[in-house]
Amino acid sequence: xxxxxxxxxxxxxxxxxxxxxxxxxxxxxxxxxxxxxxxxxxxxxxxxxxxxxxxxxxxxxxxxxxxxxxxxxxxxxxxxxxxxxxxxxxxxxxxxxxxxxxxxxxxxxxxxxxxxxxxxxxxxxxxxxxxxxxxxxxxxxxxxxxxxxxxxxxxxxxxxxxxxxxxxxxxxxxxxxxxxxxxxxxxxxxxxxxxxxxxxxxxxxxxxxxxxxxxxxxxxxxxxxxxxxxxxxxxxxxxxxxxxx
Numbered sequence: 001x002x003x004x005x006x007x008x009x010x011x012x013x014x015x016x017x018x019x020x021x022x023x024x025x026x027x028x029x030x031x032x033x034x035x036x037x038x039x040x041x042x043x044x045x046x047x048x049x050x051x052x053x054x055x056x057x058x059x060x061x062x063x064x065x066x067x068x069x070x071x072x073x074x075x076x077x078x079x080x081x082x083x084x085x086x087x088x089x090x091x092x093x094x095x096x097x098x099x100x101x102x103x104x105x106x107x108x109x110x111x112x113x114x115x116x117x118x119x120x121x122x123x124x125x126x127x128x129x130x131x132x133x134x135x136x137x138x139x140x141x142x143x144x145x146x147x148x149x150x151x152x153x154x155x156x157x158x159x160x161x162x163x164x165x166x167x168x169x170x171x172x173x174x175x176x177x178x179x180x181x182x183x184x185x186x187x188x189x190x191x192x193x194x195x196x197x198x199x200x201x202x203x204x205x206x207x208x209x210x211x212x213x214x215x216x217x218x219x220x221x222x223x224x225x226x227x228x229x230x231x232x233x234x235x236x237x238x239x240x241x242x243x244x245x
Contacts, residue, residue, distance in 0.1 A: 011081040011177075018074035018181055025067045026188035030196050036060075036128045037200040043129060057129045064124055075166060075181060082175035096171045103168030110150060110157050110164070117149040125197075127204060145205050159193045 035041035046056040085093065115123050150157050166182035 007081055011078065014074055014077040014081060015177065015181070018071065018078050019184070021067060021071040021074055022181075022185055022188055025071055026192050029064060029067060030192050032060075033125060033128055033200075034196050037196070037203070040129075053130055057124070057126060060129070061120070061124045071185075075169065075178075075185070078181060079169040079173045079175070079178050082178050083173045084175075088174065096174060100168035100170075100172035103164040103171065106161065107163075107165035107168065110161050113150040114157050114162075117151055128200060145201075156193055156197070159190060163189060 032042060036043065042060060043053050043056045046052065046059070088096075120126070154160050163182060163186045166185055167179070170179035170182050
């Protein structure tokens with residue numbers, strides 16, 4: 001009975017921790033990054049207190065990284081305490097574990113591909129802090145959008161498949177509570193992307209931003225060829241037209 005009560009306490013505590021970190025990451029860090037985009041709030045605060053852009057970005061990286069680690073750790077603890085073997089046959093358990101592990105592996109692969117493409121500068125939203133290497137040492141000499149690696153297929157991989165591991169843990173733990181947290185994390189990530197990342201990208205990079213991903217453009221081109229006429233306008237052409245108007 002004591003063990004059950006203790007496990008329940010740890011479960012509820014980890015759920016509260018996870019929700020708290022998800023909301024902090026989305027609302028607080030999202031607001032700070034939004035202000036950084038519009039008014040360089042973080043950088044100006046550091047300069048006003050005797051610092052510089054390097055220190056501002058370094059502190060931001062530390063806070064963002066810590067928040068991400070705590071979110072992942074709390075989520076993992078929720079899944080661990082919710083995990084149960086009871087009430088299911090071995091076939092169901094094997095299927096759930098296999099699919100769950102595949103989703104986790106897919107998440108790891110996509111995150112690694114994103115990091116290899118962006119590096120530290122892009123991974124930690126460096127273009128919110130500087131536009132050239134004279135301001136930040138981590139900034140590349142030529143800051144522009146590169147549609148290479150996984151970005152050849154998806155404009156924002158984290159928005160689409162960046163939460164796969166959390167759904168994998170929900171499958172493995174067979175817990176609706178874990179699934180609900182994964183869904184909350186997905187929704188918060190979509191909000192963060194829509195209200196913070198996308199407006200900044202459009203402001204900084206303009207016509208370089210593709211409206212459609214590589215996969216969507218491939219499907220559109222296939223449909224156009226199949227029907228023998230232009231049903232869908234190519235993303236690159238429509239963006240160029242908008243930029244020149």
